[in-house]
Amino acid sequence: MKVRKPAVAGSFYPKDPETLKSLVDKLLEKNTKEEPVGVISPHAGYVYSGKVAGKVLGLLGGKELKVLLIGPSHFVDFEGISFGDYQFFETPLGRVKVDWERIEEFLRLYRLPHALDNRPHMWEHSLEVQLPFLQRLSPNLTIVPIVYGRIDPETLAEFMEFFLEDDTHFVVSSDLSHYYPEEIARWIDEHCHRGIVEGDRESLKTCEACGKVGILASLIIAQRKKLKPKLIAYDTSASAFGDKKAVVGYGGYAFFQ
Template sequence: MLTVRKPAVANMFYTGNKERLLYTIKNYLNKAPLYDYIPEGIVVPHAGYIYSGPVAAVSYKQLLNLDPSKHYKILLIGPSHHVYFNGVSYGFYDYWETPLGKVKVNKEAIIKFSKEHPDFPLTLNTLPHQREHSLEVQVPFLQVVLKDFEILPFVYGDIDSSIVENIIEYFKDNDTVVIISTDLSHYYPDNIAREIDKYCHLAVLELNENYLKNCEACGKIGLEAMIKYAKRHGLKSKILDYKTSGDTGGDYSSVVGYGSYIFYK
């Protein structure tokens, strides 16, 4: 029997109406710039679309530079917000569903990985995924910008970034794009948030994870893993966009930072 992960945050983080969701994402994408970079990996925020959607769209717009005739694997990596655990959780579903339809999960690759790495801290328990928004909010964007893809969704708990880096190292190939989900600093006045988030930007720009000591991203483990991977494989990096929730929501007294980053050859 096929298992399907139903949307957990539709009508909260984004509209559950198919037509309105499609319009919203296309509107964000239409306003986003398209650069010349072919993404090996992108970093995207995971807040409600009205706050972080415009920033996320800048990263997702770059996926239009991928070959539309190819089938892609999307390695989705994000932090667990609701379930505390040590290790990495792969929600063992056959499909993820959003208001835009179902997306296939590459379970076969995970079974292979599990057999080859029996001591790896990976659980197939779906509990960390059931209410988690950090990956779910990425899937509708993918459904709009890509024609043919499947996902490898990983949520991590309290672990070292080297564990996530090993996952990227194993699954990343020419047909796989890595998506790191993270927001930046939380609930500071806008001017202070921007000062703190500069350290996240520097870590990406210089591919130097030491700057992350002063970066307060909730998905810092995933971001650090991607930076280490990029450095090892000679990738380049750019900041594509940065805003705070003050820019999109209007309240600058207590904001969340959102960064759009890209890693490319």
């Protein structure tokens, strides 16, 4: 049994299970009246982006939630996507089962060179920070974990569609602009909002999201499935400590039928 151990517990979020559980429950704003097909959620430390993540992820729910979890590789340069070869992803709240039945079906169709490479996952936080929220929403959570490297949005969207044939939801992990003064950051991030919600490709050229490929892939999915994107929450890191000189932007978006 291979278990992907947490890499950022104790730094991005609390390592103690009870402290983490209490914090996540405080940040989550559960609202499943209109459940989205997928969301875009930020991946910084909870003190910075936790409120935005809690609002957008709180739209998901269910005892047996199935999630296609997608994030950019921050540390390993590679081509394509990687699932790793872990049977479980672990956080202080317990283990999350990886849906190997679906992954094996996928790999019978697509022979990808780095698909089972664990290196992109070892220190990657973009998927990990989403898990405690999802664990508190669904006690029987299963995931398909994808870290992507150099890949075009159309190919990533094609891969996503394979896993979205049933009742699986997608969670695309991305922060927005990085280390601009607050006023400039909000101006840049406004282009992300417009590009996502209105499907404005020109605005997205100015959007500086680190997970932009995943965002573009989700917009392709939205167009094909006739989904309506909506901005759920937005904030910057200035809200945490008041420093407006060099902030990071965080957006939470949902895709509805």
